[in-house]
Amino acid sequence: MTSKVVAAASAAFLSRTNELGNLQQSCIRILSFCESKSSRIGLHIHCPVIKFGLLDNLDLCNNLLSLYLKTDCIWNARKLFDEMSPRNVFAWTVVISAYTKSREFVSALSLFGEMMASGTRPSEFTFSSVIRSCVGLRDLSYGARVHGSVIKTGFEGNSVIGSSLTDLYSKCGQLKEARELFSSLQNRDTISWTMMISSLVEARKWREALHLYSDMIKVGVSPNEFTFVKLLGASSFLGLEFGKIIHSNIIVRGIPPNVVLKTSLVDFYSRFSKKEDSLKVLNSTGEQDVFLWTSVVSGFVRNLKATEAIGTFLEMRDSGFQPNNFTYSAILSLCSSVRSLDLGKQIHSLMIKVGLEENTDVGNALVDMYMKCSASEVEAFGVFAAMISPNVISWTTLILGLVDHGLKQDCLGLLMEMVTQGVEPNVVTLSGVLRACRKLKSIRHVVEIHGYLLRRHVDGELIVGNSLVDAYASLSKVEYAWKATRLTDRRDAITYTSLVTRFNELGKYEMALSVIIHMCADGIRMDPVSITGFISASANLGALETGKHLHCYSEKSGFSSSVSVSNSLLDMYGKCGLLEHAKKVFEEIAIPDVVSWNGVISALASNGCISSALSAFEEMRMKGFEPDSVTFLILLSACSNGRLTEMGLEYFQSMTEIHNIEPQIDHYVHLVGILGRAARLEEATGVVETMQLRPNALIFKTLLRACRYHGNLALGEDMANKGLALAPFDPAFYILLADLYDECGKPELAQKTRNLMSEKGLIKKVSKSTVEVNGKINSFVSEDATTVEKTTGIHAEIESIKEEIKRFGSPYRGNENASFHSAKQAVVYGFIYASPQAPIHVVKNKILCKDCHDFVSILTRLVDKKITVRDGNQVHIFRNGECSCKREETTFVLS
Known part of the structure; x- marks a missing residue:
């Protein structure tokens, strides 16, 4: 009986074991089927596996694990993986690989650490996935440790792992190590070569990438379509001919024109505006898809070919390819570029019809389009509010739009809301907000954002970093700007261009030129924009020697064809009194613009060639160039200096009647100056009282100076009172009024005015002059003759020259109070220390006084020396005792 029970039990057990074995095999077969046919049905296999305790079947669990990962059920896969026992290298690898593919790099590396701790030996595919996670995190330190494990496990030289390591080192900025690793690989295959070529392209080593391709062909490794995709990317930067050679290689080698390769070819040709070639690739044999069509559309958009872009877009739809979010984004980008609100609204309607209105990418493009094309920001806010999940680009686009619409304060509030919503602003967002702070002149907000x-x-x-430097420099925080520059990890031409531009705006020209030293120390070459700023600084300092060096540099660097560089050179030579050099620069400009014409007219006018300046203006009009508001400022100033009253009035009238240019306050200031010089003070007053614009302090100052010149006390007092009501702390009104009282025989009122100025703590603007000697700028300020040591330094030299003038028999005696004016000091310093052949160029921040003018004039009669002094209003060129200004009161417009 007992033996029968045992036999029956054994038979039942064997039968159950066979059934379970059959079940396991059946599950494996079903899972295998599900992987290729129906993943949903396969998910139901997990239940009997758990129910019958089959989790110890490694093959079955691995198949189930693969199924979960292929259906993107990474959470279920990880749960199954944690329940599995035992786990082989395949199980570890597929989960790590899944984390890497889903960009959960930290989880991938964490699981790899557990794998190594468990004693499981990684495969080449494990290492490849782990290294790709290191690439994603840009974690060179962890990647180096993985590289050590690769060597220890004997995979050194493996082409799969070697390709991944090459990618890691290059993307982490270690291109040298990447090259050495690639060279050490034993069996370099197509993937290895392509990866190294890709690394060089990403590192912007485009020529090296093409050289490596040449080596690849020489050693007999065949490129594939991905190799050529990378090479076409390099050719986009090297030139059209390089890309054509790559295209011919594709044809010769018989590489099938799949969609990926065709898209790269289309993108390449569109970058060089080769419409026919792009369409030829599109219509060539082989498959087409929406991405290929979108690439053609994007190419036309990039080249602002609106008609072709829209035509291709419609043809794409007619061919049965439904435009996707990238296609619509490209068309909306076109609308933004050409400022076509109507077309943008039509595209918006189409997007709603195809159900793309909730797509974030398209929504971002819509916000950008409405911000750039519409006068109101309301429509953009409407699109933004309708977006289900706006991302950092959405918020950034809205913020930048508000900045461009002038709603600078609103964009700061939007930034706070963005952070509150849990969206982390990126560098573009913060750069835009810093631009808003600069426009708001809010240093507090700049400091907060810096923090x-x-x-x-x-x-x-x-x-x-560049935006921060620009914001600080714009707000006169020079030290902060320099500190921000030095703390930035990387600097480029834009960094230093921002500095030189802002320093020029602040009048810190010496500091602007000092930027050149720092730029060279960083190994950054000047570009046309930065060199324009440096030449402008040289012009304002009168640093002719430095300016000439910059001129030579621009010629050698090929910047001479840049109109902006030529215009700055024209301005420099005009301001330094080298009129022939200025004319030569102008004549060499292939296609001058209105700035070029303004430059040559200004150079002629400021150097006393008034009739030539007006003739240049007529030539400008005859050649079809329309003047702008700056042109008329120059013309009005020229008429004032040349005492051409009626012509000045005609030019002013022609602004609105002929050229449709509305006069600004500066034009009225010059008009008042012209009338004031001609003693037509009532007309000048009438202009101020009847003009549409609100008068500023400068216009009253100009009238007051005219009153002083013509001795009109009553009107002068009225102008002083009105000017002080607008600018109560401007010392110029007190000085001019006191001078008026002196010249009208009222010294007690003059002294009372000066006393009042002293009581208010107002001081006269310091007179400063600069002169360049041997490439160095030397600065001088005016000093009181009673407080300086006359026997030492430059002052002793001035006294010595005055004695020589007396011996020469000149009637010049000199004003004791003007003995050590800054202009005299600068001229004498240049006379003593500059080489005998070098001309002297002095720049003075105020109008040259009569005493200094006479002193310099007589000095050039004693010695054969050309001396140029540019004051606040014009250029004085002294030679043989004569000056280009003929020693007349030049203008009533104060700088």
């Missing part, structure tokens, strides 16, 4: 950048460790990013 935020430091806390987030993004202050070293180039784009936001």
